[in-house]
Amino acid sequence: MNFDFSDDQHAIKRTASELLAERFKPEKLRELAEGGRYDDEVWKELCELGWPGIFVEEAYGGQGLGVVELIILMEELGYALAPLPFLSNAAAGLVLQAAGSEEQKERWLPGIASGEARGTVAVMRERDGGNEAPLVPDADSAQVIVVLPCEGPPAVIEASEAEIEPLETIDATRRYARVRAEGGDALEGDAAPGQFAMPVAVAAELTGVAQRALEMAVDYAREREQFGRKIGAYQAVSHRCAQMMLETESARSTTYYAAWTADAEPESLPLAASMAKAYASDTGWRVTASALQVLGGIGFTWEHDLHFFLKRARVDGTLYGTAREHRDAVARLAGLSREPAPA
Amino acid sequence: MDLTLSPTEQSFRDELRAWIEENHPGEEPKDDDEAFEFRRDWQRKLHEAGYAGLSWPEEYGGRGATLIEQAIFGEELTRAKAPSPVNVLGLAMGGPVVIAHGTEEQKERYLEPILSAEEIWCQGFSEPESGSDLASLKTKAVKSNGEWVVTGQKVWTSFAHKAKWCMLVARTDPAVPKHQGLTYFLMDMEQDAVQVRPLQQITGDPEFNELFIEEARIPDENVVGGVGNGWTVAITTLMHERAGLGAGAAASVRIALGQLMELARERGVADDPVIRQRIGQLYIEAEALRLNSWRGLTQIMKKGQPGPEGSLPKWQWAETNQALTELAMDIRGEEGPASDSEWTYRFLRARGNSIEGGTTEVLKNIIAERVLGLPKLR
Numbered sequence: 001m002n003f004d005f006s007d008d009q010h011a012i013k014r015t016a017s018e019l020l021a022e023r024f025k026p027e028k029l030r031e032l033a034e035g036g037r038y039d040d041e042v043w044k045e046l047c048e049l050g051w052p053g054i055f056v057e058e059a060y061g062g063q064g065l066g067v068v069e070l071i072i073l074m075e076e077l078g079y080a081l082a083p084l085p086f087l088s089n090a091a092a093g094l095v096l097q098a099a100g101s102e103e104q105k106e107r108w109l110p111g112i113a114s115g116e117a118r119g120t121v122a123v124m125r126e127r128d129g130g131n132e133a134p135l136v137p138d139a140d141s142a143q144v145i146v147v148l149p150c151e152g153p154p155a156v157i158e159a160s161e162a163e164i165e166p167l168e169t170i171d172a173t174r175r176y177a178r179v180r181a182e183g184g185d186a187l188e189g190d191a192a193p194g195q196f197a198m199p200v201a202v203a204a205e206l207t208g209v210a211q212r213a214l215e216m217a218v219d220y221a222r223e224r225e226q227f228g229r230k231i232g233a234y235q236a237v238s239h240r241c242a243q244m245m246l247e248t249e250s251a252r253s254t255t256y257y258a259a260w261t262a263d264a265e266p267e268s269l270p271l272a273a274s275m276a277k278a279y280a281s282d283t284g285w286r287v288t289a290s291a292l293q294v295l296g297g298i299g300f301t302w303e304h305d306l307h308f309f310l311k312r313a314r315v316d317g318t319l320y321g322t323a324r325e326h327r328d329a330v331a332r333l334a335g336l337s338r339e340p341a342p343a
Numbered sequence: 344m345d346l347t348l349s350p351t352e353q354s355f356r357d358e359l360r361a362w363i364e365e366n367h368p369g370e371e372p373k374d375d376d377e378a379f380e381f382r383r384d385w386q387r388k389l390h391e392a393g394y395a396g397l398s399w400p401e402e403y404g405g406r407g408a409t410l411i412e413q414a415i416f417g418e419e420l421t422r423a424k425a426p427s428p429v430n431v432l433g434l435a436m437g438g439p440v441v442i443a444h445g446t447e448e449q450k451e452r453y454l455e456p457i458l459s460a461e462e463i464w465c466q467g468f469s470e471p472e473s474g475s476d477l478a479s480l481k482t483k484a485v486k487s488n489g490e491w492v493v494t495g496q497k498v499w500t501s502f503a504h505k506a507k508w509c510m511l512v513a514r515t516d517p518a519v520p521k522h523q524g525l526t527y528f529l530m531d532m533e534q535d536a537v538q539v540r541p542l543q544q545i546t547g548d549p550e551f552n553e554l555f556i557e558e559a560r561i562p563d564e565n566v567v568g569g570v571g572n573g574w575t576v577a578i579t580t581l582m583h584e585r586a587g588l589g590a591g592a593a594a595s596v597r598i599a600l601g602q603l604m605e606l607a608r609e610r611g612v613a614d615d616p617v618i619r620q621r622i623g624q625l626y627i628e629a630e631a632l633r634l635n636s637w638r639g640l641t642q643i644m645k646k647g648q649p650g651p652e653g654s655l656p657k658w659q660w661a662e663t664n665q666a667l668t669e670l671a672m673d674i675r676g677e678e679g680p681a682s683d684s685e686w687t688y689r690f691l692r693a694r695g696n697s698i699e700g701g702t703t704e705v706l707k708n709i710i711a712e713r714v715l716g717l718p719k720l721r
Binding site for chain 2: 221235
């Protein structure tokens, strides 16, 4: 039993954290967010470092590492709130790698691993005949779309075959679109290992966002004075911060566990993934909202960076399954509705 | 990262599981005194098999088990619905304190009877006026003719009526700042100057006691860790108490959750969307508790010392157990208030979870000040 990263994994975490802190300083992040842009230079740099293909098998141009390494990057990307098309591309890679035929993988995975021909996943919803995905990150710049229909196996289509309607959302640090699509080239393999790893990747990003918001709140509570003392000395504030920490740590533990199951114990992944995504979705929102309350008036201004984090957390909470949907899945997978065993 | 048990851990668990299966004492008797002796016998058996004092070094009769093995032990006892050893305070706190701070003579004298459950230990920390602010305690000890004379009142002392020794913290110097004037004693409970009165809880059970101490005598050699060091000595025991608690607590919550799901199915509410959300959430909280505990144990094993993060699982357990028992009451509806159900007892008993062993508010203070580095209120 060793519930910690290996030395190599710690090294990945450290490198990622330092690089992203250097590339996404607050003024840079603000400039990108206000312009609704990604940083193409940094994306190119990360592609050269092999980030997009970290979990992709070496045969398809990836680094051949696992979901644990992927979520290490995701957590740091969340912490930095990096405006990059990383998550969407990774999601497409996860499903394609799990369920694609040899031919499909050869066709699509190298572009995803190198970041040169990116993908995204469109999660179809019941309304409009089940042909519309209401919230798809980076659909307008992806070359390939993996469609997860309401029923049946996933399919892959070229982005040019889909109807893509760019969408303005509250999250200025990521681009989203509505996608309408039909048909496509079915992925006949078992998609579960990829499909359930997607929400884990978002849970990791939410953990990073929550960690950053917690730190913003704590830093502020240590400095800000009212009524003649630092506000962090008041329990109304300090207990709120302790609560934020408890939730952030729990999101982290459930996320790391889920990532580990993806690599080492796939039969436990569906339940673990739903636990992680349900918990992290709530945590991302509650911790950023709580941080805003600690920051008070300044936190409510556009001028402060916190709102970028709060909005990302809110959108991430709905991406690849809401907390409500995943909680219900937990109840089901934990055996709540099990028929009593025959006597 | 490897969340499977290592071969050594695996064989520890398998042997333990097989041993428990073979030696399980069965259902605990209803009568309190009988139950106590039943659990004393159980500890003797555990001791003979080398399962008492798991964390203690081998030279003191323990097993020198790793934290992971201790956690496995907690999980396995819970899983098998086996009782916990009777001398729980001696094993978890008294022994570790004597080992860490005691003299050679004290180790020689006290450790073995703790393991064998021959001598039961209780804890005299809290007082009516000193709960969360433990260091403000007023029970005083005055030295006279080479021995200490103790007068005061203690409360929430489990097992006081059965105990031979009391881990007593008393004020030996009222002139210095409150944390510095305390001393940690081992007080013999078998003297007329110590009166034990049962204290009835909201469950109706007298699970705890009050101690009235009127000029009790303690020989000088029963001071542990030196005069004036009582606070430091007491705090190390509390850290130990919290560090190992999470995994076993998580296992018991998990069992209760299984019973709760059964209850929901029986009452036909397993498909009610609100109930499903609440049970799903509880399941996640219970797993988060388990995973946080395991992650914490890995950190302690790397750093060598339990840290203030150990306060998280205790807090999380209290909230989860309370939410779980509240949901059981909700599901039982009009039958909920009837006293003849185990759920009703658990529901009431759970209210104590956020108070005993450090209130949730104190735990939040610890997290805020010592983990997050926020300024102190005082």
